[in-house]
Amino acid sequence: MTATRVLVLNSGSSSVKYQLLDMRDSSRLAMGLVERIGEETSRLKHTPLTDGGASRERTEPIADHEAALKAVAEELAEDGLGLDSPELAAIGHRVVHGGQSFTRPTLIDSAVLAEIERLIPVAPLHNPANLTGIRTARALRPDLPQVAVFDTAFHTTMPESAARYAIDVETADAHRIRRYGFHGTSHAYVSRATAELLGKDPSEVNVIVLHLGNGASASAVEGGRCVDTSMGLTPLEGLVMGTRSGDMDPAVIFHLMRVGGMSTDEIDTLLNKKSGLIGLCGDNDMREIRRRIDEGDERAKLAFDIYIHRLKKYIGAYYAVLGRVDAVAFTAGVGENAAPVREAAVAGLEGLGLAVDGDLNAVRGDAPRLISPAGARVAVAVVPTDEELEIAAQTYALIEKNI
Template sequence: MTANATRVLVLNSGSSSLKYQLLDMGDARSDHDSGARRLAVGLVERIGEATSRLAHTPLGTGGATRETAGPIADHQAALKAVAEELAADGLGLDSPELAAIGHRVVHGGLKFTVPTVIDEAVLKEIERLVPVAPLHNPANIIGIRTARALRPDLPQVAVFDTAFHTTMPESAARYAIDVATADAHRIRRYGFHGTSHAYVSRRTAQLLGKAPEEVNVIVLHLGNGASASAVRGGRCVDTSMGLTPLEGLVMGTRSGDIDAAVTFHLKRVAGMSADEIDELLNKKSGLIGLCGDNDMREIRRRIDEGDERAALAFDIYVHRLKKYIGAYTAVLGKVDAVAFTAGVGENAAPVRAAAIAGLEELGMAVDASLNAVRSDEPRLISPEYARVAVAVVPTDEELEIAQQTYALVTA
C-alpha cells in the first residue's frame, strides 16, 4: 500500500442491490469523524432484472447525481458499472490512492469479534454461518467474491454487524434452553445493527464531552428494522435482537418479542407451515401488521385524522420502547444518556417524546422545543435539569465501516 493510499470503498451487498460509498480517510482520526471526506455515494438496485438502476453521486466534485437504467445481470456486472462511474470522476478502483475495500457482513457469529482481513478461510467461515443468516450472509459473500475478483491485490475487510455485541456476558447472550441443543445449533443471542450502535454510543459520549469508557448509554436504533442496546463504558452488555433480527422492539414489518408458543399454535390450529409463519412474523407483522402502514410519517398523519388502528399501532410501538428503556436502565444501573438514531429515531419527534414521557423518576425528560428542531447534527433534546441526557445522534454505518477498515489496514 502506497503512502498516499487513504481511500476506502465501502460496499453493502444485498440480494438484489449494491450500496456503496467512497471515502477519503486521510485526515480522519479513530476517535472522531471530522477528517473523513465522502467522495462518492451510490446505489445499484434490482440487480438481475431488466429494470436495473444505478444512481451515482460524485460528492467530491459537487456533481449532480447520474442515473442509468437497463439490465445489470449480476453483482459482478454491478460492481463493474460502479467502477466505471467512479473512473469517470477520476476515482477509479485502479487508483493507487485506494487503500482497501470494506464490506458490511451481517453475521460473524462468535468467531469474528473485530474487523477482519478477508481470505479464503474467512470466507468459508462466513459461509458456515449462512444457516443463521440466510437472507444476508449469502448476498454479503457475493459482494466480497466480486470485489476480490476485480481487485485481488487489494486488502478486503469484513466489518460484522454482530461484532459489537460479542462483549455481552453469557447471562445476556444465552437463551434458557437445553445447553447441548443450543451449542450444537449455535442458538444464542447475537444482536445486529452493531456498527450503528458502536458509532452512536461513541458519538454520544463525545456529545457529552467524555470518553466512551466514562459513560453508559442506551442506544435506540429505530428504522424499519429496530434494535436497542445497553452500552457500559463503550462495551455492549445487552441488546434486543437475538439469534435473528426478529427479536426485540416492534419494527416496520417484524413482530419483535413474541411468545414462542405462538408458532406452535399457528402450526397446530391454523395449519400454517414454518415458511408461512416465518413470512408472517418477519414481513407481515410489526406496524404493517397492526395498521397496514410501516411508514411512521403516514401513521402519524392517520393518527392526526383520528385513525384508531394507527393510534393503537403507535401505542404498542412506544410501549415496547419504554419497556426496553426501563429494562436497560436496570441492566446498566446508572444511565448517562439515551440516544435515538436511524430513520425514525432521527426524524420522528413524536416517537421520541412519547418514549420518554413518564420516565421523569428515572431522570429522563424531553424539552419540547429542542425535540422539535430538525438537524443532521448530533444534539441534546433534554432540559438542563435532567439527570440523564436524551440525544438525537444521526448514525453513519458507512463511516464506521470505513474507519474500522482503514484503522486495520494502516495499523
C-alpha cells in the same frame, strides 16, 4: 499510508450500496446504489460528492453482482475515482453475521470466507449476498486488502447471562443458538458519538442506544462495551419494527402450525414481513401513521401505542441492566426524524431522570444534539448514525495496523 481512500460495499441479494471515503478527513467522495440486480429494469444511481457534481442514473439490465460492481467502477472512474486508483487503500464490506468467530474487523482470506459461508444457516437472507459482494470485489481487485466488518461484532462483549437463551445447553451449542444482536456498527458509532457530545470518553459513559428504522434495535452500552441488545439469533427479536413482530411468545408459532395449519415458511413470512407496524395498521411509515392518528384513526393510534409500549419497556429494562444511565440516544430514520416517538418514549419516565424539552425536540438537524432540558439527570440525545463511516474507519484502522 499514502493510499487513504476506502470503498465501503453493502451487498444485498439484489442490490449494492456503496460509498467512497477519504480517511484523511473522513470526507465522502462518492456514493450510490445499484438495485434490482438480475432484472431487466436494473437501476444505478451514482452521486459524486466533490466539486458539486450532479447525480447520474443508469437504467439497464444488470445481470449479477459482478456486472453491478463493474458498472460502479465505471461510474467512479468517470469522476477520476476508479478502483485502479493508487489512492484506494482497501475495500470494507458490511457482513451481517459473524457469529462468535468474528469479534472485530477482519482481513478477508479463504478461511474467513469459509467461516462466513458456514454461518449461512443463521443468516440465510444476508450472508449469501454479503459473500457474493466480497467474491466479486476480490475478483476485480485481488491485490487490494479487503476487510469484513460484522454487524454482530459490537455485541460479542455481552456476558453469557445476556447472550444465552434458557434452553438445553447441548442443543443450543450444537446449533449455534444464542443471542448475537445486529446493527452493531450503528450502535458502536452512536454510543461513541454520544460520549463525544457529552464531552466525555466512551469508557466513562453508560448509554442506551435506540436504533429506530424499519428494522429497530436497542442496546445497553456500558463504558463503550455492549452488555445487552434487543435482537437475538436473528433480527426478529426485540422491538416492534416496520414489518417484524419483535418479542413474542414462541408458542404462538406452534399454535399457528397446529391450529392455523400454517407452514414454517408461511409463519416466517408472517413474522418478518407482515407483522410489526404494517401488520397492526397496514402502514410501516411512521410519518403516515402519525398523519392517520391526527385524523382520528384508532387503528393507527393502537399501532403507535404498541410500538411505544415495547420501546419504553426496553428503556426501563436497560436502565436496570446498566444501573446508571448517562444518556439515551435516538438514531436511524425514525429515531432521528420522528419527534413524537422520542417524546412518547420517555413520557412518564421523569422519575428515572428522563425528559425531553418540547422546543429542542422539535428542531431538525443533521448534527448530534441534546433534546433534554438543561440540567437533566440523564441526557436525551438525537445522534445521526453513520454506518458507512464506521465501516470505513474500522477498515482503515485495520489496514494501517497491518502495514
